[in-house]
Amino acid sequence: MARIEAQARPSPSAARRFTLRRLLRPRGGWLLVPNALWASLFFLIPLCIIVIYSFLPIDENGNATTGFTLDNYVQLNDPLYIHIFWRSIAMSLGSTVLCLLLGYPLAYFMAMQAGRYKNLCLLLVIVPFWTSFLIRTYGWIILLSPNGLLTGVLKSVHAITQPLDILYTPFSVMLGMTYSYLPLMIFPLYVSLEKVDRRVLEAARDLYADGWSAFRRVTLPLSLPGIVAGSLLVGIPSTGEFLIPDLLGGARTEMIGNAISDQFTQAFDWPFGSAMSLIMMVILLGAIVLYLRMVRRNPEAGVL
Numbered sequence: 001m002a003r004i005e006a007q008a009r010p011s012p013s014a015a016r017r018f019t020l021r022r023l024l025r026p027r028g029g030w031l032l033v034p035n036a037l038w039a040s041l042f043f044l045i046p047l048c049i050i051v052i053y054s055f056l057p058i059d060e061n062g063n064a065t066t067g068f069t070l071d072n073y074v075q076l077n078d079p080l081y082i083h084i085f086w087r088s089i090a091m092s093l094g095s096t097v098l099c100l101l102l103g104y105p106l107a108y109f110m111a112m113q114a115g116r117y118k119n120l121c122l123l124l125v126i127v128p129f130w131t132s133f134l135i136r137t138y139g140w141i142i143l144l145s146p147n148g149l150l151t152g153v154l155k156s157v158h159a160i161t162q163p164l165d166i167l168y169t170p171f172s173v174m175l176g177m178t179y180s181y182l183p184l185m186i187f188p189l190y191v192s193l194e195k196v197d198r199r200v201l202e203a204a205r206d207l208y209a210d211g212w213s214a215f216r217r218v219t220l221p222l223s224l225p226g227i228v229a230g231s232l233l234v235g236i237p238s239t240g241e242f243l244i245p246d247l248l249g250g251a252r253t254e255m256i257g258n259a260i261s262d263q264f265t266q267a268f269d270w271p272f273g274s275a276m277s278l279i280m281m282v283i284l285l286g287a288i289v290l291y292l293r294m295v296r297r298n299p300e301a302g303v304l
Contacts, residue, residue: 054274064271072275081259081276088256089283091170092239095177099185099234100227102178107189107226108219111196122190125183133180137247140176141167144248168250176244181237185230192226193219236284256280 057069076082110121128136143149146163154160166172196219204214242257249255256276263273 050274050277053271054278056271058269058271072272073279075272076275076279084254084256084259085279087170087253088239091174091177091245091253091255092235092241094174095181095238096185096231096235098174098178099182100231103182103185103189103230104223104227107186107193110186110190111193125186128183134243136180137176137244140172140179140248144172144175167248168252170249170253173245173249173253173255176248177238177241180244181234184233184237188229188233189223189226192223192229196222232287236287239284240280 053064054072055068055070056064057067057071059065106121106125110118114121141148144164144167145151146165146167148164148167151160151164154164200218200222201214204218209217240257240260241255242261245253245255245258260273260276260280263269263276267273
């Protein structure tokens with residue numbers, strides 16, 4: 001028995017060769033190294049700097065000094081900044097709802113009824129991304145200005161007598177954000193609806209469900225993962241949007257992204273701007289956590 005165990009036990013040299021072979025064998029974990037380095041250099045390190053700056057005091061000249069203070073967070077209790085936070089959340093929710101109302105019918109048509117024109121519809125949805133985001137936003141200025149194209153068309157059909165005064169208003173900002181982020185709502189909705197088993201819909205019809213009942217009880221619940229993913233993809237960037245409010249809203253429609261940008265580029269109050277950024281991150285992180293909980297409960301929710 002001892003001789004058999006000695007023969008079965010690998011020799012030390014064989015064990016060393018086996019260990020060396022395992023160490024030199026390429027593993028899938030090495031594929032994460034470039035991503036980890038990129039995230040560390042351009043996300044984690046800047047985030048740590050922002051966290052440190054948010055607790056730094058400023059001197060009488062407005063320069064950040066060494067020390068520790070919570071005044072930057074206390075300053076956020078100002079009604080002005082609270083109003084800006086609520087306005088940003090309201091504008092984000094409004095644009096998300098509009099994207100959902102506009103994107104769901106199009107995604108449903110593409111997934112269920114487009115047939116051979118499905119790829120053409122996808123191409124038309126992608127086409128706006130071929131143009132610069134800044135140029136597309138300036139296009140809305142030309143369209144919505146008092147002397148723009150929309151006013152001229154409405155005057156030509158005698159629908160209005162005075163120039164439209166919708167530029168530099170919350171309506172124009174929400175319109176611009178809805179247009180810019182609509183494809184981000186359409187794509188996850190399309191993926192979710194494309195995965196719906198047609199046999200389930202046929203079974204619903206066999207059980208005497210009309211079109212609306214089949215949609216409400218079958219299609220809509222099965223497309224809920226796409227709705228959640230699309231809402232996050234639209235709501236998160238639109239909450240921190242600053243370019244569209246700056247160009248289409250002006251000073252009357254300042255959002256949290258504009259306030260943070262002003263603190264870093266005009267007021268040069270980096271500690272206060274860092275505190276505003278961290279509070280905004282916490283709010284957005286709460287939305288991401290809700291999505292991850294939904295994915296954990298239903299693995300099919302991770303359509304992206």
